[in-house]
Amino acid sequence: MGKNKKAKNKKHNNSKKNREAAALFFALVSFLSAYAFIVPARSGILGRAVSAVMFVVFGTADYILPLIFLRYFIIHIMQSVELKEKLDFIWSVICIVSCSVLFEAVRFTFASAEEISGGWVGDNLYPFFKELFGVWLGFAIIIIIFLFSAAKLFRISISSCVYNFLKNPEESIIKSEEKKVQNILQVKKQECLIQQKSDRAVPKPNILSVQEKEEKKKPESLICPAVKQTKVDSKIFDYKLPAADLLKNDSAADFETDKDELLERAELLRTTLADFDIGAEVKDIIPGPVVTRYDLVLSPGIRIQTVSGIIDNISLAMRTASIRVVSIPEKAVVGIEVPNPSGTIVGLRGILESTAFESSKSLLTLALGKTTDGSGYVTDLASMPHLLIAGATGSGKSVGIHTIILSILYKARPDEVKFMLIDPKRVEMPIYRDIPHIYNPCTCAADADIITGHREAAAALKKLVNVMDERYTKFAKEMARNIEDYNSKMVETGGEKEFYIVVIIDELADLMIVVQKEIEDSIQRLAQMARAVGIHLILATQRPSVNVITGIIKANFPARLSFQTTSKIDSRVILDMLGAECLMGRGDMLFLPPGEARPARLHGAYVSLKEAEKVISFINGQNFPRLYEPVVAEVERNVSFNAAEEKRTRDLIPALKLINERKRISQDLLKANFGGSARATNILSILETEGFITKPEGTNKWQIDHDKIRQYLEETK
Structure with missing residues (x-):
């Protein structure tokens, strides 16, 4: 396990270094491409050549290339963002191609946009959209393709944007109120910090109300930011309970029963009991979706335990399994629950x-x-x-x-x-x-x-x-x-x-x-x-x-x-x-x-x-806010709840004190003082693991490190 863990850590570190190197590469490419496209005259022969080639291929759309490279830099530098290299490359190509077509469409649609060019890509692809969809519909489709590819590349949730745009004004009012309260709290927090500094410089009597004392005792880390800002009234949200039609229809609601088959099985049950000298008469038959219960009236003198003792024989005769015998005192009968040959699903x-x-x-x-x-x-x-x-x-x-x-x-x-x-x-x-x-x-x-x-x-x-x-x-x-x-x-x-x-x-x-x-x-x-x-x-x-x-x-x-x-x-x-x-x-x-x-x-x-x-x-889908006020009482989140560790600490110090006092160690000595051979064996194991006692090979006597014991006891005082 240790080797696997080291290998995983090494792999993780290598992956992290690779991401950082890629991030630096894309940052450099983004800066150089932006510099070459904006000021080609000062970017040298290579910069002018790259700028000219990109302009011929993509036209004015070449200016979004530095933005795409900058996005790659952000994706690689943020370790929490998942890498999707193939998808990102595909969406990048679609984004710049659609942008070139879009610029070409703008140039042909609007007379004032003659300086805009879509390059070789836009010049060859735009006629296809124009012939297939027409001028305006094709223009709209190109815009949609460009926006969709840009959203996918920049990890923008389209549904969230639409929701934020269409959400009701009440939430906007609530958010504005939250921001106001947050600003007020920030101002108060700054005033409190200034006040604390002045209090350290000039001691003043601390006179606080009961409420202020309680709030002062509250740990800052345990208070949720949403609660510190304001409390949103959940009653304003029109929450709707789910409808039953979201679930499938209940197939067991209309289960069918064959009366003749039930009577035949009841007779088979009666004859099976009679073969074992158990007299019984079937009083009621209660069919269900999965199990049918046969209520039997036993003959006088026959115990229920007698019927329970031949469950396996009844199962064999009825050609089924999992038969259950249950007494029904209110009806003075014995119920035998037999699974149906073909049960239905209960929804x-x-x-x-x-x-x-x-x-x-x-x-x-x-x-x-x-x-x-x-x-x-x-x-x-x-x-x-x-x-x-x-x-x-x-x-x-x-x-x-x-x-x-x-x-x-x-x-x-x-x-x-x-x-x-x-x-x-x-x-x-x-x-x-x-x-x-x-x-x-x-x-x-x-x-x-x-x-x-x-x-x-x-x-x-x-x-x-x-x-x-x-x-x-x-x-x-x-x-x-x-x-x-x-x-x-x-x-x-x-x-x-x-x-x-x-x-x-x-x-x-x-x-x-x-x-x-x-x-x-x-x-x-x-x-x-x-x-x-x-x-x-x-x-x-x-x-x-x-x-x-x-x-x-x-x-x-x-x-x-x-x-x-x-x-x-x-x-x-x-x-x-x-x-x-x-x-x-x-x-x-x-x-x-x-x-x-x-x-x-x-x-x-x-x-x-x-x-x-x-x-x-x-x-x-109803976007109901998840609101509740956290408990202020302090509880350690990362407390080690290891009972064995607590027991280990509890037994170790008394055992060391006993050794220091008696100047010897044995299982019988520990058993007499702590009770139980298992506990004594466990204490010996702990002492040996910690190095307080050792047993050399070829001998059965423990050697005690008295100096280490005294040092440990002094440190724990």
């Missing part, structure tokens, strides 16, 4: 257009999927208040997360709900990075993005705890018990409402490996207290083991959502019961709402990537 659109979703007033309404009988299942994240998701790879977990995000996007404005997305895998969430709903408590609104780094995620969650504490303080001043009461009072008094924050972690197991202590501590605090202030957590993992979904996490997440698991143990970890191992995968899931004893079987709504991109494009 999200049908659930979004259902009465249950449209009539829900909660901003955190979730359209999870459809039940086994085909009806849409809608729930509320605010009442859960947190959700734990688990499932094996390929079971539909990632699609379920997309469904949850889109459900909220169909209900809430960007100033009502924010998403804090943590994606260590870096592949699932990038499509949402530009939506105005994105939130990161460690940065200002303009810089908010998907969180992918482990330590960045730990810092963001720790900062979110500060957000929670700050909101509790704010709510207490207004005598509000929760975010609903607070927002109601803000509506009455005309104050600013608080938005909900939905934290989604796509792969919890990956974070727990690196920063388990910090992640678990922050999640515990947020899960216990964050509900009242509008912060809700959704944790997802494909490895539902006890060291990932710990007892602390499970105790604070009563709502569970399990996709297909690979073992019964994983099903017990996530649901505290069996059943998830019998699911079919591909969105088949068990949802355990808070306070319920039995999970509901759902078929998750499928959302393709193209559908999600359509919704995101619709939201981004």
